[in-house]
Amino acid sequence: MNYSVFILPRAQRELAALSKPDYEKVKKVVFGLCKDPRPVNCRKLSGREGWRLRVGHYRVIYSIDDGARAVTVLQVGHRRDIYR
Secondary structure, three states, X not given: OOOEEEEOHHHHHHHHOOOHHHHHHHHHXXXXXXXXXXXXXXXXXXXXXXXXEEEOOEEEEEEEEOOOOEEEEEEEEEOOOOOO
């Protein structure tokens, strides 16, 4: 019951800009979405479409398409900047 994980180019750039330790943590969580797209610590966003995952001070914003069994990572960023 695996999902495919797609990362938008914008999210790839944001992910690449992270420090090495933060990059490794976020990468592990992002690729964990293929097994469970709705882990325990995820939340549905109320102001816009999508889901949110907390990874330390960083947030991963993503969407889920259950029909196509795909997860698309939309944004990765620090919690103070991600919702602007």
